Amino acid sequence: MATKRRLGSESSATRSALMDAVEAVMREDGYGALTARSVAERAGLKHQLVYYYFQTLDDLLIAAYERHIAGYLARIEEALAGERPLHAFWSVHANPVNATLNMEFLSLANHNEAIRERTVSFGEHVRRLGLARLEALIRRPAPGMEAITPFAVTMAITSIGSVLGLESAIGISGGHAETRAMIEWCIDQLEPG
Amino acid sequence: MATKRRLGSESSATRSALMDAVEAVMREDGYGALTARSVAERAGLKHQLVYYYFQTLDDLLIAAYERHIAGYLARIEEALAGERPLHAFWSVHANPVNATLNMEFLSLANHNEAIRERTVSFGEHVRRLGLARLEALIRRPAPGMEAITPFAVTMAITSIGSVLGLESAIGISGGHAETRAMIEWCIDQLEPG
DNA sequence: GTCTATACACCGATAGAC
DNA sequence: GTCTATCGGTGTATAGAC
Numbered sequence: 001m002a003t004k005r006r007l008g009s010e011s012s013a014t015r016s017a018l019m020d021a022v023e024a025v026m027r028e029d030g031y032g033a034l035t036a037r038s039v040a041e042r043a044g045l046k047h048q049l050v051y052y053y054f055q056t057l058d059d060l061l062i063a064a065y066e067r068h069i070a071g072y073l074a075r076i077e078e079a080l081a082g083e084r085p086l087h088a089f090w091s092v093h094a095n096p097v098n099a100t101l102n103m104e105f106l107s108l109a110n111h112n113e114a115i116r117e118r119t120v121s122f123g124e125h126v127r128r129l130g131l132a133r134l135e136a137l138i139r140r141p142a143p144g145m146e147a148i149t150p151f152a153v154t155m156a157i158t159s160i161g162s163v164l165g166l167e168s169a170i171g172i173s174g175g176h177a178e179t180r181a182m183i184e185w186c187i188d189q190l191e192p193g
Numbered sequence: 194m195a196t197k198r199r200l201g202s203e204s205s206a207t208r209s210a211l212m213d214a215v216e217a218v219m220r221e222d223g224y225g226a227l228t229a230r231s232v233a234e235r236a237g238l239k240h241q242l243v244y245y246y247f248q249t250l251d252d253l254l255i256a257a258y259e260r261h262i263a264g265y266l267a268r269i270e271e272a273l274a275g276e277r278p279l280h281a282f283w284s285v286h287a288n289p290v291n292a293t294l295n296m297e298f299l300s301l302a303n304h305n306e307a308i309r310e311r312t313v314s315f316g317e318h319v320r321r322l323g324l325a326r327l328e329a330l331i332r333r334p335a336p337g338m339e340a341i342t343p344f345a346v347t348m349a350i351t352s353i354g355s356v357l358g359l360e361s362a363i364g365i366s367g368g369h370a371e372t373r374a375m376i377e378w379c380i381d382q383l384e385p386g
Numbered sequence: 387g388t389c390t391a392t393a394c395a396c397c398g399a400t401a402g403a404c
Numbered sequence: 405g406t407c408t409a410t411c412g413g414t415g416t417a418t419a420g421a422c
Contacts, residue, residue: 005418008387030304032225035415046389051417100303107300109363110293111223116363123365147378151368156353156375163352170302170309172316175344182349185340198400201405229398239407244399 008053015053017043022064026104034061062114065105069122072098076126080133086191089130090157090183099165130154138190153190157183201246208246210236215257219297227254255307258298262315265291269319273326279384282323283350283376292358323347331383346383350376 008015021042025034036057040047054060079088109119134150160183164176201208214235218227229250233240247253272281302312327343353376357369 012387014387028304030225030300032223033304034225036417037415047415048390048417049388052387057416103296103300103303106359106363107223107296110296111221111226120364123360124367127368145378147375149371149375152372152375155356155368155372156349159353159356160349163348163355166299167316170299171313174317175320175348178342179345179348182340182342182345185338205405207405228396230396240397241399241408242406245405250398 005051005055007055012053014043014045014049017045018050018053018060019064019067022060023068023101027101031104031108058112058114061108061112062118065115065118068101068105069118072102073122073126076129080129084191084193085133086137086153086157086187087193089134089154090161090187093158093161094164094180094183095161096165096168099162100169102162103166127151127154148190153187157187198244198248200248205246207236207238207242210238211243211246211253212257212260215253216261216294220293224297224301251305251307254301254305255311258308258311261294261298262311266315266319269322273322277384277386278326279330279346279350279380280386282327282347283354283380286351286354287357287373287376288354289358289361292355293362295355296359320344320347341383346380350380 018039021039022034024042025038029038034057035047036050037047039057039060040050050057050060054063075092076089079085079092082088105115106119109116131150131154134154138148138150138153160179164179167173168176211232214232215227217235218231222231227250228240229243230240232253233243243250243253247256268285269282272278272285275281298308299312302309324343324347327347331341331343331346353372357372360366361369
């Protein structure tokens with residue numbers, strides 16, 4: 001387990017550049033293309049540098065993932081703190097720039113235990129945050145509409161936002177405006193302003 | 194392009210076994226683990242057999258993908274032909290068994306041009322099928338609910354079904370029953386029975 | 387902190403025996 | 405139709421010079 005190889009500082013700019021390169025390779029060529037060589041080349045470094053900053057390639061991957069979800073968490077927290085949290089929550093998820101990267105990590109979670117664990121606990125954490133903020137909002141459903149719960153609404157928002165993002169990444173855009181319009185109509189009903 | 198290497202029959206049982214093995218490897222270890230050796234070993238064959246039945250590994254992948262989407266298309270067509278097409282359409286997408294495999298192929302579509310092209314045209318085809326059948330159903334929205342269009346509804350169903358399936362694959366199940374209940378309530382409104 | 391050099395395993399693909 | 409043998413290339417990881 002514990003190798004004797006020396007490791008570089010965690011605050012190094014080169015270390016960050018390697019994590020940037022992980023994201024770039026995953027976006028462009030997929031997680032299957034992640035190798036010490038591809039990552040280092042993208043960062044303009046020799047592949048052996050990966051092993052100066054990280055014990056294994058997996059450790060680099062985990063570090064990149066933790067940085068990625070920390071950024072996502074910050075965006076969610078900011079959205080939920082505003083005066084129209086549901087609209088802001090949708091805005092975060094309607095942004096397609098991270099959809100491809102998110103899916104690569106989610107796909108990876110199916111096959112990498114360390115990524116899977118972090119994905120599950122992060123997902124539960126985000127959901128708790130959303131529920132705490134949105135329960136006050138969707139607390140009194142109209143009679144006959146009890147099925148519309150905060151959880152189900154946040155699930156719908158995150159799911160539809162992700163799939164719209166993925167589709168635009170591969171070149172499908174037909175009907176997206178229509179779908180966005182329906183979602184926005186729905187959340188306008190729940191959170192009028 | 195055209196190699197001189199001889200190829201086995203397309204009706205061979207061994208050829209099918211190789212395609213089965215592609216699906217098994219993708220489900221269990223992800224597309225990144227797909228190699229001629231891993232696929233052949235899963236099928237109980239030598240890795241060189243891959244190159245007797247397919248010109249390249251990519252050709253095997255494309256054949257497996259085409260067989261996979263043909264099965265999905267058959268399920269969709271059967272669902273839409275019934276007497277409650279919207280409910281049946283949801284049943285197909287609420288089934289989580291293919292969620293992981295679907296995502297692996299979708300992730301692959303981001304980085305493999307042949308898979309991407311097939312995914313885009315297949316997605317558009319399914320959507321046309323759904324719209325033709327559902328427009329008669331959701332053709333007269335109640336006043337003030339014009340935003341609920343057949344397209345947006347099918348998009349919501351496919352998106353939420355996929356994400357529920359992915360989450361259960363990695364071990365998240367909290368709130369899923371609640372989400373399913375909301376979807377079922379919604380489609381009951383659109384297609385009463 | 388970054389480099390060269392090197393280990394050993396596994397990759398896709400081909401040739402040709404049986 | 406399936407096998408053995410083999411090719412050049414690339415993978416992770418390490419040791420040690422500078």
